[in-house]
Amino acid sequence: MSFDERTVVGQVRRVSLKELRIWVREGWVRPAQSDRGPIFDEVDIARVRLLCDLKKDMSLPTDALPVVLSLMDHLHQTRRELRALTAALDTQPEDVRRTVVTRFHDIHNGVNDTDNEG
Amino acid sequence: MSDDPYKILGVSKAATQDEIKKAYRKLAKKLHPDLHPGDAGKQAEFQAVTAANDLIGDPEKRRRFDAGEIDASGQERQERQYYHQYAEQDAGRRYDSGVDRGNFDDASDIFSELFGRRQGSGGHQEEFHARGQDVRYHIDVDFLDAARGAKRSVTMPDGKGIEITIPRGVKDGQSLRLRGKGGPGYGQGPAGDAFVTVSVRPHPVFVQDGINIEVELPITFDEAVLGTKVEVPTIEGAVVMTLPKGVSSGHRMRLKGKGIAGGDQFVRLRIVLPEKIDKRMEELAAGWREHASFDPRKELRRNT
Numbered sequence: 001m002s003f004d005e006r007t008v009v010g011q012v013r014r015v016s017l018k019e020l021r022i023w024v025r026e027g028w029v030r031p032a033q034s035d036r037g038p039i040f041d042e043v044d045i046a047r048v049r050l051l052c053d054l055k056k057d058m059s060l061p062t063d064a065l066p067v068v069l070s071l072m073d074h075l076h077q078t079r080r081e082l083r084a085l086t087a088a089l090d091t092q093p094e095d096v097r098r099t100v101v102t103r104f105h106d107i108h109n110g111v112n113d114t115d116n117e118g
Numbered sequence: 119m120s121d122d123p124y125k126i127l128g129v130s131k132a133a134t135q136d137e138i139k140k141a142y143r144k145l146a147k148k149l150h151p152d153l154h155p156g157d158a159g160k161q162a163e164f165q166a167v168t169a170a171n172d173l174i175g176d177p178e179k180r181r182r183f184d185a186g187e188i189d190a191s192g193q194e195r196q197e198r199q200y201y202h203q204y205a206e207q208d209a210g211r212r213y214d215s216g217v218d219r220g221n222f223d224d225a226s227d228i229f230s231e232l233f234g235r236r237q238g239s240g241g242h243q244e245e246f247h248a249r250g251q252d253v254r255y256h257i258d259v260d261f262l263d264a265a266r267g268a269k270r271s272v273t274m275p276d277g278k279g280i281e282i283t284i285p286r287g288v289k290d291g292q293s294l295r296l297r298g299k300g301g302p303g304y305g306q307g308p309a310g311d312a313f314v315t316v317s318v319r320p321h322p323v324f325v326q327d328g329i330n331i332e333v334e335l336p337i338t339f340d341e342a343v344l345g346t347k348v349e350v351p352t353i354e355g356a357v358v359m360t361l362p363k364g365v366s367s368g369h370r371m372r373l374k375g376k377g378i379a380g381g382d383q384f385v386r387l388r389i390v391l392p393e394k395i396d397k398r399m400e401e402l403a404a405g406w407r408e409h410a411s412f413d414p415r416k417e418l419r420r421n422t
Binding site for chain 2: 001002030031032033034035036039041042043046047049050072073076077079080083
């Protein structure tokens with residue numbers, strides 16, 4: 001699915017064309033480029049809605065937006081990486097998984113048990 | 119059990135209608151409740167498989183499901199898709215923090231390596247290397263270019279021109295990854311990738327179903343009765359097809375190998391009468407009616 005600027009503004013009534021262009025220029029929304037201007041997909045539209053929520057419903061000041069976005073993006077990136085790591089672990093043999101899970105709990109809970117590293 | 123109809127049928131999101139049909143038949147044969155009397159688990163599975171097929175086995179419902187307009191139970195989807203639902207998928211990568219991805223100074227080598235956060239080598243901790251930004255580009259291509267493959271030059275956001283090879287049979291919405299065609303890397307980091315999403319403009323004549331193409335061919339009643347040779351458009355140009363005697367509307371003929379990348383083209387016949395029926399045609403029909411005993415609705419009545 002792909003939408004041009006006007007379609008986005010038509011779908012998300014809370015944003016104006018002028019605002020949308022500012023958000024794109026700031027890099028808060030990153031549409032694909034094309035011969036007929038920026039092209040947005042579902043991810044970008046969801047992001048536009050989120051920006052509307054933050055800015056309009058929660059009245060976040062404009063200066064604070066990049067801070068919040070950057071924290072949020074870090075969080076999502078980390079979660080994706082963590083999920084990929086979990087998926088990679090899932091393909092390992094049972095004993096490897098168990099060892100990793102046990103060690104993870106030890107380290108996470110601050111138990112410094114190095115017995116089995118002999 | 120998952121409620122993703124693709125998972126239930128064990129097919130990919132890109133599966134053709136034919137593949138879905140096959141997958142459904144195979145599962146239905148295996149799980150049919152009459153073959154497993156008293157097995158409630160199998161019955162529930164069978165119902166899920168049937169429901170999944172009802173949804174994505176129907177091209178129109180499937181399109182609406184894929185677009186998020188209806189949910190897995192076929193209900194209109196009202197609820198809004200929140201950003202985090204996308205951000206956790208691969209597509210969310212475009213909003214990753216790029217060059218300033220976290221400083222894992224205290225992380226072990228394996229972790230740095232895993233996430234591509236290795237900071238130089240041999241103790242040059244202050245050197246900074248990172249992969250360049252990915253860039254995204256969107257192109258519209260005509261159906262025939264998508265079906266036959268084409269080359270296209272585009273100007274990327276940074277002003278650099280690149281040539282994109284559109285592979286034969288590219289699907290609408292498919293994304294092409296051009297490695298190293300994105301923004302330049304930092305330090306000794308590699309360049310980012312360019313992701314090119316392709317929109318295929320629909321064609322008024324050719325309708326695509328996976329690697330096959332379907333075309334509707336209008337014919338006259340005399341052509342249908344007597345048979346003839348007709349010219350049929352294909353994506354590679356017109357070909358001559360032989361119509362046998364006595365074909366009906368809706369009859370499908372196959373042009374082998376005339377689809378996309380080894381697929382076939384199916385030609386669905388449609389008998390079309392002239393807008394104005396003249397006297398001779400009327401007489402012809404009246405004369406035929408007098409002696410013919412053909413009943414095309416016999417089957418219909420027997421089965422209802």
